Amino acid sequence: MSTGTRRARERAGTRERIIEAGLHVLESEGVSALTIRRIATDVEYAAPIVYQHFANKDALVLELAAHGYRLMLAELQQTDGEPDIDRRMMQLASEYVRFAGEHPHLYQVMNGGAIDAQDRRQAAAGAIGVLEELLTAWSTAHDVVLADFDEACDIVWGTLYGIASLGHLDTVGNERARRLAQEALRALLRGWRTDLPENG
Amino acid sequence: MSTGTRRARERAGTRERIIEAGLHVLESEGVSALTIRRIATDVEYAAPIVYQHFANKDALVLELAAHGYRLMLAELQQTDGEPDIDRRMMQLASEYVRFAGEHPHLYQVMNGGAIDAQDRRQAAAGAIGVLEELLTAWSTAHDVVLADFDEACDIVWGTLYGIASLGHLDTVGNERARRLAQEALRALLRGWRTDLPENG
DNA sequence: GTTCCCCATCTAACGTTGTTAGGGTGGCGG
């Protein structure tokens, strides 16, 4: 079956081209332009071809979002090379918000209601993993045992999401949002530290 | 012009009924069921009537969101009667997340991309005002001068939004999200206090 | 009281969306 494998390769190729076309349309013209017919036209096919590769539009959008989370993972991992764990945390916050600002439409799709909660969680697992690693390193570096590690992760992840959303949902500029995210994360971590004296 | 005022009253009445029908559909069946034809049917009119009261669907949705923010304002103001300012802050966080959990579809519309950033800011001004008042009271109570008050407000508002979104975007339950929001806000405020000793 | 006009309302339609069914065509196996 030599033709069989070739056809399988071609199938996978067009599937990839559909995803790339979708990403291009999304990033360049926004979510309102992300149409089955538009994508099909860009890959020089008729609309129904898309349904040979994706069950429906939501499945395609999920794939685009997964791609976005992989991209985010790559950018968040760029915080390597910084030995100071607190500074790396600040870089994480900054990079997260920067990503949201540089890919607003992709970010919108990644967090939009079209994606099932479970699927999103799975797609975001890699990016969240970076946060988990950093938070683990931070807690050991400062000799802090967090009461509930997953809870702390969710808090940080949710905080970053919320403040990054201010950056493009509201009139808050991206550079300001980066400052806000850094300050929020700094305050959060400071609040969790037990190696600082306190009186109340 | 007796008939004139009556007609004006009727016009305003149907406009109000359209909004109420929209809210009812939204809360009971979700944003995907929020359709011009569906709303028109519920108020026993044909679809084009809606366009005599709203320029387009986005304008109607904005009105629904504004109603949602007024509702949120009322619920946030219920934190009166608590003299302890820190406890009131905790109640604010809890009530915010509770609102998001009890009105998920309304909350989704309030923060959805269909609403212009400026319009949302204006609609949310009242609810944000509650936070501003509380934060002012908190800073005076603890003798803290915040470096940038508006920045602190945005941080808290964004954090609450992000963590509340975890509650219904992801699999985090509402009661857990409330705990998370409280812990996040507690850590944030603790990080901003200057009446606690520190060593680095 | 009759007539007429205006305006509120409806029906019908357009263009777009996601999605599905059915037909045609070209290349591969016998």
Add this chain to the structure above:
DNA sequence: CCGCCACCCTAACAACGTTAGATGGGGAAC
């Protein structure tokens, strides 16, 4: 060379937001 099969397209459906034109009934004028 023939037939079949897989691929691809055209056409269509339902539903959406939105607009234009038809229609009808009630108040105003005589």
